[in-house]
Amino acid sequence: MSSDIEVKPVKNEKVISFNQHVLIRLPSEGVKIAYLKEEGIINLGKFGSFQASGVVGYNFGQSFEIIEDENVNPISFIGEVADASEREDTPELSKDELTMMFSNSAENNQNIINIGSKVQQLSNADIDELKKSGASSNIGQQIIEKMISGHGGFDKKTIFSQQKYLKRKQQKFLRRFTVEYIGSSELLEYFIVKDLPRVHGISEETLGSILSYGNIRPGGNYLVIDETGGVVIYAMLERMKGEGSMVVVHENEHVNFSALKYADYPEDLQNEMVKTINWLQFLEPENEKILWEDVDDEEFANMKTSKKAQYERRSKRANYINSVIEVAKKGNFDALICVSTLHLPTLLPEILPKIGGSRPIVVYSQFKELLLDTQHCMMSDKRVLAPSIIETRVRKYQTIPGRLHPLMTSRGYGGYILWGTRVIPQESGITAVGRGITKKRKENPESTPTQEADTTETDTPETTTAS
Amino acid sequence: MSSDIEVKPVKNEKVISFNQHVLIRLPSEGVKIAYLKEEGIINLGKFGSFQASGVVGYNFGQSFEIIEDENVNPISFIGEVADASEREDTPELSKDELTMMFSNSAENNQNIINIGSKVQQLSNADIDELKKSGASSNIGQQIIEKMISGHGGFDKKTIFSQQKYLKRKQQKFLRRFTVEYIGSSELLEYFIVKDLPRVHGISEETLGSILSYGNIRPGGNYLVIDETGGVVIYAMLERMKGEGSMVVVHENEHVNFSALKYADYPEDLQNEMVKTINWLQFLEPENEKILWEDVDDEEFANMKTSKKAQYERRSKRANYINSVIEVAKKGNFDALICVSTLHLPTLLPEILPKIGGSRPIVVYSQFKELLLDTQHCMMSDKRVLAPSIIETRVRKYQTIPGRLHPLMTSRGYGGYILWGTRVIPQESGITAVGRGITKKRKENPESTPTQEADTTETDTPETTTAS
């Protein structure tokens, strides 16, 4: 253990910096990814645009409001109310006020008609004009106020629905945003919003459980199958922070790492940590090794310059492929992390020999039924101990004191993982209690319980004692 | 609709009565079923015993405490504290007190050691002696108090754990119970506690959904498969309250209705409402009809008395079987309610013709995977519209103000239902939008959406207009 912290950061995770990708969180709860170039302008569509230089230097997590000339002002958080004291319908209500609201809301509701978009009297053209005309720092608030005054039924609404309305409008029109570091949760969130099938429905909590059950940590050496375009690999790399390595097996000529383009790792570090190999090379290593012998120095010196470059590139590539094949052949990986739609009951037996003893096996699928077949295959294989299908689901709450409740609806996704431990069964000489000695047990029914490591539910053992 | 209520109750559901079964709910949260005979004594094991006459005449839902001579006193509820004012550790705490507890509990906890059974100084012999000696009305409370005073670490416990301890002891030793009417939820609860596999893991909420999705109501005529020994049939009969009927198909020589023995229906009513038929009779009605011709009056008059009885029994049975076979042949049932472990993908096609148009199909299974296969079979069959697997799960809370949270653990069971609607597809002449006219659509992509009644998610239709 180092006596003082000497982490060499590969990228800045604390302060918003140039030449990095960042996640931009919008009031609509949408997210964007932007690359901060010096002199760059980031366009947020209807939320406006701003100069990258305006946000650089602040801590990640900082919120901003767009003001005139594509400048920004830092604000404390995205829902901050500029002039709370001046507004009657401030979202910050005391407990007593809330109690009152609950007690009276029946009465309040009595005089309202259903609120639809028809009571809205401000046209889109009006809104556009307002947006164009305003250049002041509070344009968003102004638009909302204008809309409220143009809203026929607004004063007849209950406090509740007024606030909901206000929040909806704020989300839609306030020119505010938060700049966040792209951790693995943020990268996953971006793809969930953008293209859920691409990440095969993995939720944040399931990604977290893959990494924990897989015992992912700095310094490990993992075998990985990742069909998410690299989201899982990125999550592993973030946990490892430059230490350790992984071999990624893929099924195409080239692996799809498109998600890693937002990762901002230096190319050499990424290449050092992530080795790739295709299934043909993995399964038929002897056939797939490249026949390559380096030429001697003299021969090399005699090559033309263009030939030299080609020679070096090919030499590097042949050595790379051969070295990865060697690493895969050697095996003893610290975990199997598998996020794939391949049929595992036939594939898994080929992979298991490569995983080290007592190391975790973690397999993800969007569908429990597919893991079920794999689990049965593991149970008859004996090289995976105690495989279980694990489902983890997070329920988020509307976290407003006095109005606390789970969110009413959520997208239905999440997936399942199958977790077990790679073990080395004895080939012979093992007699399970309750199997080999069934007869004895029948004679004396209290003598020995049944032992089936995979499924039986039994009591705890007796205590350890010195012999 | 009758102008005034003329329900002829088949049994008393309001007042605890003789010659009926009742559910007895114990402080341990266990349940028993007892039959109240006049002069009968009900034995609750360690909770004591009492005379049936003591509880008769009270409303169902009444709680009692056993006093001397197997008599009972009514109490307001099972957790009632006899001398609340005298006890310092009353379970009724004000909000302020609770706030204080939360604020200080860290401090309070600091001086406690782990509380295990070892700090308990009262032996079982002591408890037995106490139980024997005491004949006063408050024996339970006394035992608890004695135990507290004998409990070394009790005063060092936090209020929280003291109360938990008290509740645990109360449940164990207070001679209290509640007498409840055996509705279908209570009968199911009894079997869940006693023998969960027997009811195939059906939860109360899933039973409720079977009955609602099955549109069970007085006057209906249903086709039923019930492998729970009659719990589902009882639930249906309770909803129907004497009106309507059902045909129960079973796979043995005699149907297993063991759960109905607690139902207290008059035998003739039950026989009138519940007709039984086995699968052989259902599937091969023509072969299975009984060849029976009643003898003429003269022949009958000439029979010996013993022969007459046998003749009448056989005549009745033959007519019964033939009539049920006829009812089943006629079909047009108002729902299919199926709680079975039979393989449905091969069986269901034989049953569907018997269900009336637009009537619900409700199939229960403990395992989603089995319903999945049945659902695929329905989707290709076309006679079941929009089949869906539905999972309903209830989460119960520790409902103590100030300490509100979901129960920490629950038994894992519940099951799933597959719900669809029996429809009558046209044999020809139907062209789905988006299928037959694919070409046209490609030419003009905005013209028509795809229509697949079973799976496609689409928008709402245009409004209805007069032609």
Added chain:
Amino acid sequence: MSFYQYKDYIEEGDIVLAFISRQAIKPITIKKGEQLNTRYGHFQHDKMIGMKYGEQMGGARGYGFIYLLHPTPELWSISLPHRTQIVYTPDSSYIIQRLNVTSGTRVIEAGTGSGSFTHAFARTTGLNGRVFSYEFHEPRYLEAKKEFEDHNLENTLITHRDVCHHGFEIETIPEHFSSNGSIEGDVVFLDLPSPWTAIPHLKKVISTTNRVGICCFSPCIEQVDKTIKSLQENGWINIEMTEVAGRRWEARKELVRDIKDVVKRLKDIQSRKGQGIENRRNVKVQAGEKREFSEVDNDDDTDDQKFENLGKGYNPFGKGIRVKEGDENYEWRNVTKIESEIKTHTSYLTFAYYVPSKET
């Protein structure tokens, strides 16, 4: 058409649920000369008359179809537009079951809301039971009253009332709704913003002769807290709060993608590449089974997205060729897929009982 019993054939005046798709079930009242127009075809009422309930009906212009369904409370609730205040079947079926609502039960419901739960209560209690429903919001009250009349909910009485302030008592109960001149409810369902203000009014209208069950339906936890206290103060016992989670699953098929096919395809790519590339390489080739360099070499190392992921429904042998789900030329595995949007919360359900003292 009735919610109390099925009929087999469609007649004029019936309410029929036109099933267009899972997401579009449209109630129509059959009237000669009218027509249902949908994106999936046009359907004449005249032709519906005499058809069987449950029948599939083809569109008038030769394309599209609907199913003509008999209304039930459960189908009715999913036919409603997804606005607020619908108590869906996972909740309503549990409440009915847990409070033992059966034929003959007398139910008190406030507020009526969309009327969805009222239908389920009316069906289950039947013509021997009674449903007393209260709605304080006048437009909603008028709408529900008309709907209940149209649906012939004979056992249901709706009252325009703010029960929180004015209680549940009805001055002139229609004779066939009264039980000894009173409401005498067996079961109470409160779907109100402040049930704790209505609970004290219940004593006058609940049964005096048997145990009464109640369920209060509130979205926020703070409402539950107040409700529990009010129930305790008003003598209700066995108070328990619960939540119901309902999930719906569809049957799907997933392609079985065997590793053998992957290996075959990789070999195929390599052999095609080997054939297509001129022998312009700089490699020392030895005899033997091992492959030659050109087969794996690639000049364009940067284009990592050249080969797409093989996802659901893609041909395992090549990229981008979509395979129809269930295509018999491939092997499939049955899987369940959850609905795309799930209801993660409806409301908290607080149950309790009131046991009147023994009459002596």
Added chain:
Amino acid sequence: MSFYQYKDYIEEGDIVLAFISRQAIKPITIKKGEQLNTRYGHFQHDKMIGMKYGEQMGGARGYGFIYLLHPTPELWSISLPHRTQIVYTPDSSYIIQRLNVTSGTRVIEAGTGSGSFTHAFARTTGLNGRVFSYEFHEPRYLEAKKEFEDHNLENTLITHRDVCHHGFEIETIPEHFSSNGSIEGDVVFLDLPSPWTAIPHLKKVISTTNRVGICCFSPCIEQVDKTIKSLQENGWINIEMTEVAGRRWEARKELVRDIKDVVKRLKDIQSRKGQGIENRRNVKVQAGEKREFSEVDNDDDTDDQKFENLGKGYNPFGKGIRVKEGDENYEWRNVTKIESEIKTHTSYLTFAYYVPSKET
């Protein structure tokens, strides 16, 4: 043996998890001359030395076996006796993921409790990270301190402290734990009865240079309410409460019971009955295929339970003969079965962030 990296072979002094069954995983420290005695056999430490981690080991007396597992935080947590205060992996893995705990993160944890989550934090933050754990309960503190030393959790510093009253500051931070003389925590986890009393003390120990994440872990909803208010008052933002549900499923097989077998068995019963009964009946028999009365007649109408239900594992052709799950003579269907007892609640997780102002 280390929680920071795997080793392959067992040596003396190692902590090994002896996997006896899913419900019994026993940590042992390898010491020559000792023996592990279980109901499933006896296992000598001497023989374990030199064996591979993951190996199956037979019992000394010729029966029973165990597996020798390398500790991980996840296996460690399930090896603990099921007492209170264990944060299990469904919660801990989500908290780690959501708060972006990675190699190098500085974590503040109070209280230590069983130390289960501390292991997961120590593993994930690695030797470049630091874990500051606080426990106010002295026996638990002492136990955890010894355990962390035995487990070589080098990056973890445990302090005996009531953080609610005395805050988190440590007077003499060991040099290799300090960051400019301070704790500078990036992530805070509070598993305390009253987190709201600890939150005001955090400002002095959290990072002054980057965003800080917090998770408060409380079983009761009322605690959440107080926690939210305290977080708001102390400048924390993006407050969100969540719950985590973790479920575990086992693979099982269910017998495919085809209706053909049922029909066959019913016919079999009837024919056997027909043969065994004398022709003593009173029925007029006609020619044809139809069955005769005796085959269905039964004198004992009252014994309805004579034939048992055919349930799981029963021979479909007869009663009471148990079929072993997976018996190759029968057809089976793979199913998933949920664990018999599920955790329906652990605690509410309240998350928030603190963003220090820009240094200028």
